[in-house]
Amino acid sequence: MLKGRKILLGVTGGIAAYKAATIIRLLVKEGAEVKVVMTPLAKEFITPLTMATLSKNPVLVDFFDPEDGRWNSHVDLALWSDLYLIAPATANTIGKMAAGIADNLLLTSYLSARCPVFLAPAMDLDMLNHITTRRNIASLKAAGNSIIEPATGELASGLSGKGRMAEPEVIVGEIKAFFSKKKITGLEGRKILINAGPTVEPIDPVRYISNHSSGKMGIAIADAAASMGADVTLVLGPVALKPTHPEVRVINVVTAAEMMEASVKAFGKCDIAILSAAVADFTPEKTAAKKIKRESDEMLLRLKPTVDIAAALGKIKKKHQLLTGFALETDNALENAAGKLKRKNLDLIVLNSLGEKGAGFGYDTNCITLIDKSNNIDKFELKTKGEVAVDILNKIISLIH
Numbered sequence: 001m002l003k004g005r006k007i008l009l010g011v012t013g014g015i016a017a018y019k020a021a022t023i024i025r026l027l028v029k030e031g032a033e034v035k036v037v038m039t040p041l042a043k044e045f046i047t048p049l050t051m052a053t054l055s056k057n058p059v060l061v062d063f064f065d066p067e068d069g070r071w072n073s074h075v076d077l078a079l080w081s082d083l084y085l086i087a088p089a090t091a092n093t094i095g096k097m098a099a100g101i102a103d104n105l106l107l108t109s110y111l112s113a114r115c116p117v118f119l120a121p122a123m124d125l126d127m128l129n130h131i132t133t134r135r136n137i138a139s140l141k142a143a144g145n146s147i148i149e150p151a152t153g154e155l156a157s158g159l160s161g162k163g164r165m166a167e168p169e170v171i172v173g174e175i176k177a178f179f180s181k182k183k184i185t186g187l188e189g190r191k192i193l194i195n196a197g198p199t200v201e202p203i204d205p206v207r208y209i210s211n212h213s214s215g216k217m218g219i220a221i222a223d224a225a226a227s228m229g230a231d232v233t234l235v236l237g238p239v240a241l242k243p244t245h246p247e248v249r250v251i252n253v254v255t256a257a258e259m260m261e262a263s264v265k266a267f268g269k270c271d272i273a274i275l276s277a278a279v280a281d282f283t284p285e286k287t288a289a290k291k292i293k294r295e296s297d298e299m300l301l302r303l304k305p306t307v308d309i310a311a312a313l314g315k316i317k318k319k320h321q322l323l324t325g326f327a328l329e330t331d332n333a334l335e336n337a338a339g340k341l342k343r344k345n346l347d348l349i350v351l352n353s354l355g356e357k358g359a360g361f362g363y364d365t366n367c368i369t370l371i372d373k374s375n376n377i378d379k380f381e382l383k384t385k386g387e388v389a390v391d392i393l394n395k396i397i398s399l400i401h
Contacts, residue, residue, distance in 0.1 A: 002176060003031030008081035008115075010106045011051070013041025015156045016088035016122035016165035021046065023087055024054040026172040036060070037077060037106050039093070063105055077105075078112035083175060086110070087148075088122035088165045091133050097145075098136035116178065120148040120171050125161030148174050151244040166244050167220075169386030173227030186397035188229035193270040194222045195263050195277040195309070197237030199256040203301065204288035212361035213278035215239035217326075217385050221274055222248045224389040233270070235262045237277060256280045256306035267313050267321075272396060274324045275310050276350070278361075282306060314345030322399060324348040324392070338371055347399060348372050350392060356382065370395050 007027055011020045020036075027034050034055040038048060040062075048059035060077070078084070086093065086106070093106070097119075102108040110117065119140065127133055128150065141147055148171055151164040165171075196218020201209040219241055222234040226245035233249045237259060243250065251266070253259045256279050267273055282303035292299070310325045317323050325346045327337040330353070337351040351369040352359060359367040359382065366388045370378040372395070380391055 002027060002179060005032045005179060006080055006082045007032045007034050007175070008077055008084045008109065008113075009034055009036045009055075010084065010086035010089075010109065011036060011038045011042045011046070012086065012088055012090045012093045012106065013039050013045060014088040014090045014122050014165075015045060017042050017045035019165060019168055020087060021050055021054055022168040023085070023171055024051065026168055027175075028054065028056070030172065030176065033057075035077065035080070037109055039104050039106050060105055063108075075112050077109045078114060081113065081115045083115050083178070084110065084113045084117045085120070085171070085175065086117070087120035087171055089119040091121075091123045091127045091130075091136075094119065094121060094133065094136050094140065098139040116146065117144075118146045118148060118171075118175065118178075120165050121150050121163075122165035123150075123163050124155055124157045125159060125163045128163045146174075146178070149244055149246055152242045153240075160240065167223075167384070167386045169220075169384065169390060170223050170227060170244055173224060173390075177227055177229060186228075186400055187225060187393065190230045190272055191270040192225050192230045192232050193235070193263065193266045193273040194218055194225070194232060195235040195237075195259060195275050195279075196222070197239040198278045199237050199259055199280045199306075200254050201256065201280045201283040201306075202287045203284050204290065204292045206291050209280055209283065209303075211278050211280070213237070213239075214361060215241055215277075216364065217366060217388070218274075218276035219243050220385040220389040221276060221392060224386065224393055228393060230272075233266045235259055235266065235277070256283060256309075260307045260309050260312065263309050264312065264316075267316070271320065272322045272324070272400075273313060274392070274396075275313070276326045277309075278328070279309055280306055308344070310340075310346065311344045317345060322347045322396060324350065324396065326350045326352065328352045328354065330354050334369070334371070334377070337369075338375070341371055341373060346373070348395065368392070372399060 035057045036051045036059045038061050052059045148166045152162045153164045154160050197215030198211045198213040222243045223245045226232045226247045235251045251262045285302045285304045323346050329336050333353050341349040349371050356367040367382045
């Protein structure tokens with residue numbers, strides 16, 4: 001989709017500059033030609049040598065080469081580009097862009113650019129929320145620039161909130177969507193239901209049953225699907241993270257019963273369902289209205305099974321609908337996952353194994369095996385969850401066609 005496209009990548013001086021290396025790798029993998037311009041401060045976070053090696057083009061930082069005086073023309077860079085991506089875009093650079101300041105090569109290239117410009121802001125949450133930053137971003141939007149919304153999560157300052165640069169897979173997905181009138185063939189206009197995260201089953205007002213699911217995998221799938229042009233509804237359990245794509249519709253739930261109700265309601269209107277949530281298998285028979293006091297050294301907690309969402313949707317699935325489930329296994333993984341696929345009338349199952357290092361709850365990476373109803377098995381190496389999301393969606397696209 002990006003084959004032959006000329007992308008100018010501007011890198012500014014923020015901790016997220018290290019992610020620019022992955023952006024280059026993904027763009028080159030898609031067939032794009034990439035040139036990089038960096039601010040002087042960006043060199044403190046990632047070396048021009050790294051960027052030049054990945055892009056296979058010289059990296060430009062200064063207006064001229066101090067050794068031979070050769071001029072680095074910002075005009076030539078701007079005219080060469082089909083798209084100018086600035087990632088990360090710091091509060092300082094955003095402010096200068098909005099004010100028309102041009103005191104480095106990255107900014108003079110921006111003012112000379114005739115191509116579309118995309119910015120991926122990255123900064124601390126208070127800087128992002130400051131009235132001047134909000135005003136500057138609004139000004140750049142009004143001038144026709146595209147803003148790739150920052151994500152919510154842990155920040156370099158140690159605080160947690162909105163300000164993390166969007167993941168490279170999301171950024172590249174936005175660029176791919178821009179260059180394709182139909183976005184990614186196969187998902188444009190498709191209605192997709194995704195559920196994600198844990199459920200919380202209350203014992204009393206202060207105690208509950210839950211699990212370690214962070215919701216990262218399901219949120220990554222939602223962001224990727226929306227970037228591919230799908231109409232996404234995300235039924236999300238209680239997690240700290242949120243999707244970064246602004247067009248993902250989120251329905252927040254807490255218990256398994258609430259997730260079941262929301263999933264069934266959305267399923268009737270969707271073409272594809274991807275059930276990645278870690279739903280509790282059991283819930284207390286009774287929830288105490290007041291905190292249970294410790295009256296002895298033992299406590300008997302009676303549980304009842306929750307409704308199996310995947311099985312319930314499998315029973316009402318129509319011919320045009322495609323249903324994907326997840327299986328987290330510790331032993332006999334392939335056999336158990338294949339059994340679940342058939343038993344619950346799924347079209348595809350995503351197998352995770354807790355035995356894989358770097359995969360499972362809480363990690364930013366995952367290692368999956370895909371099994372479809374024709375018993376085709378595709379095993380993938382350890383990847384970021386953003387990349388895994390794309391692998392899952394590409395498999396779904398192949399099954400649709």
